[in-house]
Amino acid sequence: MIRNTISLALLAALLACGNGDNAAKMASAPSAPAVDGAKIFKVSCAICHGNDGKLGLNGSKDLSVSVLSLEDRIALITTGKGLMPAQGSILKSDEIKAVAEYTLTLKK
Ligand code: HEC
Missing domain, CATH: 1.10.760.10 (Cytochrome c-like domain)
Structure with a gap:
């Protein structure tokens, strides 16, 4: 049970990291092509x-x-x-x- 809780926490942490990456990519995307x-x-x-x-x-x-x-x-x-x-x-x-x-x- 404890082990399950730990792996869930790890999974949640990994998912959070993934989302953080996406958010960073999305934040920088509009400025990348910069067509004026x-x-x-x-x-x-x-x-x-x-x-x-x-x-x-x-x-x-x-x-x-x-x-x-x-x-x-x-x-x-x-x-x-x-x-x-x-x-x-x-x-x-x-x-x-x-x-x-x-x-x-x-x-x-
Ligand atoms: C060498 C001169 C020249 C350059 C450079 C030029 N145009 Fe034109 N443009 C014209 C001429 C001449 C016409 C009229 C064409 C016709 O109807 O015979 C025209 C027409 C237009 C029209 C249509 C307007 C209408 O109501 O019919 C638009 C929109 C336009 N140009 C936008 C642009 C844009 C955007 C650029 C730059 C990427 C550009 N032009 C570069 C000469 C130029």
């Missing part, structure tokens, strides 16, 4: 669209009035359109999603 849509926009997009999305260089659309959905933005950014260069081979898909989400924040 605003930063990508400034590097890859602002040259035509401007920091506020309104520059309109090379006939680029004013992003502050764009009505495209997030899905349409992701598709357009991936494949490019007209004078806008395709980003599909330059940016990773999570970066394209992050920058597409950022363009939504430029809307008035």
Whole structure:
């Protein structure tokens, strides 16, 4: 009986350790990929669209009035359109999603 109690305590301690590890992993996970849509926009997009999305260089659309959905933005950014260069081979898909989400924040 005593032995059982001890092994249960050990088991509980082991499980607690396991959970502690998972909690640590989960706490560090969100910062690991750290995709910064605003930063990508400034590097890859602002040259035509401007920091506020309104520059309109090379006939680029004013992003502050764009009505495209997030899905349409992701598709357009991936494949490019007209004078806008395709980003599909330059940016990773999570970066394209992050920058597409950022363009939504430029809307008035
Ligand atoms: C070389 C200039 C250029 C660069 C760099 C550029 N764009 Fe564009 N963008 C354009 C042009 C031109 C259009 C208009 C395309 C068309 O409809 O013919 C456009 C259109 C768009 C649209 C669609 C707006 C609408 O309502 O139709 C979005 C969204 C967009 N760009 C986002 C981005 C993002 C995000 C980046 C950076 C990853 C980027 N663009 C980089 C030139 C550029």
